[in-house]
Amino acid sequence: xxxxxxxxxxxxxxxxxxxxxxxxxxxxxxxxxxxxxxxxxxxxxxxxxxxxxxxxxxxxxxxxxxxxxxxxxxxxxxxxxxxxxxxxxxxxxxxxxxxxxxxxxxxxxxxxxxxxxxxxxxxxxxxxxxxxxxxxxxxxxxxxxxxxxxxxxxxxxxxxxxxxxxxxxxxxxxxxxxxxxxxxxxxxxxxxxxxxxxxxxxxxxxxxxxxxxxxxxxxxxxxxxxxxxxxxxxxxxxxxxxxxxxxxxxxxxxxxxxxxxxxxxxxxxxxxxxxxxxxx
Amino acid sequence: xxxxxxxxxxxxxxxxxxxxxxxxxxxxxxxxxxxxxxxxxxxxxxxxxxxxxxxxxxxxxxxxxxxxxxxxxxxxxxxxxxxxxxxxxxxxxxxxxxxxxxxxxxxxxxxxxxxxxxxxxxxxxxxxxxxxxxxxxxxxxxxxxxxxxxxxxxxxxxxxxxxxxxxxxxxxxxxxxxxxxxxxxxxxxxxxxxxxxxxxxxxxxxxx
Numbered sequence: 001x002x003x004x005x006x007x008x009x010x011x012x013x014x015x016x017x018x019x020x021x022x023x024x025x026x027x028x029x030x031x032x033x034x035x036x037x038x039x040x041x042x043x044x045x046x047x048x049x050x051x052x053x054x055x056x057x058x059x060x061x062x063x064x065x066x067x068x069x070x071x072x073x074x075x076x077x078x079x080x081x082x083x084x085x086x087x088x089x090x091x092x093x094x095x096x097x098x099x100x101x102x103x104x105x106x107x108x109x110x111x112x113x114x115x116x117x118x119x120x121x122x123x124x125x126x127x128x129x130x131x132x133x134x135x136x137x138x139x140x141x142x143x144x145x146x147x148x149x150x151x152x153x154x155x156x157x158x159x160x161x162x163x164x165x166x167x168x169x170x171x172x173x174x175x176x177x178x179x180x181x182x183x184x185x186x187x188x189x190x191x192x193x194x195x196x197x198x199x200x201x202x203x204x205x206x207x208x209x210x211x212x213x214x215x216x217x218x219x220x221x222x223x224x225x226x227x228x229x230x231x232x233x234x235x236x237x238x239x240x241x242x243x244x245x246x247x248x249x250x251x252x253x254x255x256x257x258x259x260x261x262x263x264x265x266x267x268x269x270x271x272x273x274x275x276x277x278x279x280x
Numbered sequence: 281x282x283x284x285x286x287x288x289x290x291x292x293x294x295x296x297x298x299x300x301x302x303x304x305x306x307x308x309x310x311x312x313x314x315x316x317x318x319x320x321x322x323x324x325x326x327x328x329x330x331x332x333x334x335x336x337x338x339x340x341x342x343x344x345x346x347x348x349x350x351x352x353x354x355x356x357x358x359x360x361x362x363x364x365x366x367x368x369x370x371x372x373x374x375x376x377x378x379x380x381x382x383x384x385x386x387x388x389x390x391x392x393x394x395x396x397x398x399x400x401x402x403x404x405x406x407x408x409x410x411x412x413x414x415x416x417x418x419x420x421x422x423x424x425x426x427x428x429x430x431x432x433x434x435x436x437x438x439x440x441x442x443x444x445x446x447x448x449x450x451x452x453x454x455x456x457x458x459x460x461x462x463x464x465x466x467x468x469x470x471x472x473x474x475x476x477x478x479x480x481x482x483x484x485x486x487x488x
Binding site for chain 1: 309313316317319320323324326327370371374375376381384388389392393395396400401403404405407408409411412413422425426429430431432433434439440443447450451454455458459462
């Protein structure tokens with residue numbers, strides 16, 4: 001077996017080792033990458049910029065820890081943006097772990113010096129209404145009555161008693177909806193059961209795997225903008241002028257993607273070289 | 281009667297949900313909202329059913345000493361622990377720093393993250409073996425995959441061209457294919473819903 005044939009039958013553990021190095025090693029370096037903000041991210045940012053301070057933004061976190069590397073930086077950068085712009089945040093989750101992820105992101109953001117200066121208060125500037133079972137039916141029910149769908153917040157306080165929720169009856173009292181989704185129920189359900197019947201303004205952040213599925217809703221105008229995977233998250237951080245985790249992790253992701261492309265190319269090179277040899 | 285009654289309930293509920301959409305009267309809205317609340321309640325009970333089903337499957341696996349029964353023991357222990365800790369202090373158990381949340385952050389989260397991270401390794405290995413220029417279709421797939429992957433990497437002067445190509449792939453061929461799939465799914469779902477409403481499709485009732 002010559003070198004090319006060995007290359008073709010490369011042990012997958014060697015590939016695993018290279019991938020592990022390509023993912024882990026760049027995390028120890030800070031490399032400034034040139035990240036261009038694409039129109040789909042720019043549109044989301046523009047829609048948010050158009051909101052006046054004090055606008056109520058509903059954030060639905062529909063993912064669990066498995067998707068944290070991609071979606072948690074998006075949650076953090078979005079919360080940071082809202083606090084800086086004095087937008088009021090109402091958090092819910094269609095996934096049981098969503099509200100926990102929100103609390104984790106809030107903990108990070110509320111400890112940042114710029115946000116500390118703003119001193120956002122629970123119940124006035126942000127609330128976490130927790131999780132309610134029912135998937136897309138929850139969206140449908142929120143369209144007619146949000147306090148009935150979420151009678152208590154994450155910590156057990158009555159929703160109606162929270163100052164931020166005063167006057168919030170249904171989607172008519174929400175200025176923007178932002179959904180972070182890793183599957184079902186997620187962005188597709190928000191479009192079908194929120195945008196179409198109640199005409200809500202929706203922006204979304206999705207895992208890279210899920211993003212291509214969401215593109216049809218962008219051109220139709222049902223979705224104002226989309227953050228696709230960590231790259232989308234990094235673009236949003238650039239657009240908001242606050243590069244953070246997603247930008248930092250992009251180096252690791254870029255190196256690992258480059259490595260996969262390299263493996264594909266050398267695999268094809270070996271395939272052709274051995275085929276030619278056999279043909280001769 | 282055991283078969284007719286469920287079919288009648290499904291028929292009445294199904295027809296109501298269709299016609300209420302076209303009748304904007306408050307009485308219809310009231311019943312509709314009531315039905316929505318019912319669905320949420322059923323969703324909560326479905327969780328209990330899931331718990332029961334998981335427990336029963338795991339217990340029978342342990343009793344039969346089926347292959348991998350040790351994992352079922354772990355499942356039951358994990359389930360019982362989280363249930364106990366969750367109910368023990370009620371809402372206080374989900375405050376940061378509690379034992380319940382420590383288990384969530386230091387056991388559940390790393391397990392989930394590990395499971396998802398394994399994908400990166402398997403995808404890399406699968407891509408190395410399967411993305412070969414064997415046929416025209418395979419070549420198209422390979423070139424598309426490379427363009428989409430390379431859009432995540434800053435490539436200097438050719439980044440702009442690659443971004444444009446990736447964006448075109450996502451917004452034109454990808455979108456056309458997705459729309460076709462969604463339309464197909466929509467028509468299929470409508471047909472299935474009609475079959476269920478009219479009692480032609482009865483698989484949801486299970487076997488007698």
